[in-house]
Amino acid sequence: MTGESSHHTALITGASRGLGLALARSLAEDGWALIIDARGEDTLESARAELAEHTSVAAIAGDVTDPEHRAAMAGAAREAGGLDALVNNASILGPSPQPELLDYPLEVLEEVYRTNVISPLALIQAVRDELKEGARIINVTSDAAIEPYEGWGGYGSSKAALEQLSNILAAENPGLRVYRVDPGDMRTRMHQEAFPDEDISDRPLPEESVPGFVKLLTGDLPSGRYETRALVARATTED
Numbered sequence: 001m002t003g004e005s006s007h008h009t010a011l012i013t014g015a016s017r018g019l020g021l022a023l024a025r026s027l028a029e030d031g032w033a034l035i036i037d038a039r040g041e042d043t044l045e046s047a048r049a050e051l052a053e054h055t056s057v058a059a060i061a062g063d064v065t066d067p068e069h070r071a072a073m074a075g076a077a078r079e080a081g082g083l084d085a086l087v088n089n090a091s092i093l094g095p096s097p098q099p100e101l102l103d104y105p106l107e108v109l110e111e112v113y114r115t116n117v118i119s120p121l122a123l124i125q126a127v128r129d130e131l132k133e134g135a136r137i138i139n140v141t142s143d144a145a146i147e148p149y150e151g152w153g154g155y156g157s158s159k160a161a162l163e164q165l166s167n168i169l170a171a172e173n174p175g176l177r178v179y180r181v182d183p184g185d186m187r188t189r190m191h192q193e194a195f196p197d198e199d200i201s202d203r204p205l206p207e208e209s210v211p212g213f214v215k216l217l218t219g220d221l222p223s224g225r226y227e228t229r230a231l232v233a234r235a236t237t238e239d
């Protein structure tokens, strides 16, 4: 455990696999205490057991759309002595394959928005009193928030809403660092759901997006929109 960051605590949603687990592994190795969640209890427990070899971990199974679950995570944040970082990473794609907007089932769209937009804000509200001075909030977004990819209207517009929500939250709270972060394409379950018939083995592993997140969590960058791989490429050029 690295002494310097051993008192740091991060709450990462959706950390049982994919990007959330990759980031949790990296922070655990640097001694951050962690609070993690996911809906699937068994996979979350495997992640907890692995991470607990490096640091203290509170794993709370549940759905980010559930207010009681969010309150339980806020309680864990209080018990941990507050948060240095909240990473709103949990997200859903919606139907696979994704339907075009004219055919998009509206009850599913509501679920996508509830998970990808309302819940991140609700969790920020739930932990607002647990955020330490200078705490970082990372809302994980996507290039689908900006590009008009056909078929990506549900997920993409939810991420666009999350981005503008992050943008305004930062303007309203100059004391907080609010980052909206595009991790780029990653070889994960969500990506496979997005491209159900494709071999996605050429996509980078989520571990390749992690250094950009660590840079945001440990550096001094202003609130804003960042792409993790560009952040790391910039650092390499500066070195």
Ligand SMILES: NC(=O)c1ccc[n+]([C@@H]2O[C@H](COP(=O)([O-])OP(=O)(O)OC[C@H]3O[C@@H](n4cnc5c(N)ncnc54)[C@H](OP(=O)(O)O)[C@@H]3O)[C@@H](O)[C@H]2O)c1
Pocket (backbone or CB within 6 Å): 013, 014, 015, 016, 017, 018, 019, 020, 037, 038, 039, 040, 041, 043, 062, 063, 064, 065, 088, 089, 090, 091, 092, 115, 140, 141, 142, 143, 182, 183, 184, 185, 186, 187, 188, 189, 190, 191, 206
């Ligand atoms: N993969 C890509 O190419 C890509 C590109 C751009 C942006 N992103 C973004 O990166 C982030 C991570 O995506 P990923 O590719 O790592 O996805 P993933 O492999 O599907 O992992 C998603 C994680 O979130 C959890 N989760 C999903 N819905 C949840 C809910 N309602 N409540 C609690 N936990 C929930 C999942 O566990 P359970 O299913 O057990 O709940 C899992 O741990 C997402 O915000 C995604 O939009 C991904």
